Amino acid sequence: MDRNRSRREILQAAALAGCGALLQLSVAPAAATPEMMQDAVRAVIGEAPVQKGKVKLDLPPLVENGNSVSCTVSVESPMTADDYVKAIHVFNEKNPQPNVISVKLGRRAGRASFSTRIRLADSQTVTAIAEMSDGSFWSDDADVIVTLAACIEDPKP
């Protein structure tokens, strides 16, 4: 112990250390950002350009409970042997992680559509991107308002 340090110095050092610990704590469960979502999109589809259209992302505009939100994605496609949807990816902006689901379809799907139930941690924009057999990408966005967030709430005691 350094006996020459004043009480004030020691208190300041302690306060700084405390702030640092708090900062670290608040950083740990941070939400994804729209930039993180863009990174996730690029990680999945590469540098290909994404066009708006053909995809329909169905989400309720107002959600009371973000723990279970019904989500349907359908893509306009004839689904024939040489013109079909290869994959559909869903991303979000503000959950702790930007990926939601990645679906692989094929010639046998018949209809390029699926439904599931997702979690939403905050009011945000959800994006669905479809990959066609010709290598093009199409997308649709949906804005959702969430009143009770999912993912980060404490479990019931």
Place this chain on the structure above:
Amino acid sequence: MARVLIHVPASAKKGEIIEIKTLISHVMETGYRIGITGVPIPRDIIDDFVCIYNGEEVFRAKLYPAIAANPYITFFTVATASGTLAFSWTDQHGATQVQTAAITVE
């Protein structure tokens, strides 16, 4: 591992597009929640789902923690021939659960 519910039409016409509904009971723990003791609850999710129709893969999904508990997935496929549809869910630890359903195609 878990309770599974599958709905596949018992019979279909050849070439008909059929809807398949699946549900498996699973907590899909995100890993982002803090337990009552202050310790984070470890992540525990199913991350892969696949449907194989007479040996050919017709649908596959990679799931992330943003999928709600008890993953419910519905999708479509073309009824090509009588046979079985095998559904398998794999969790992050590699444990797989397989369930099959029969279909008759006229």
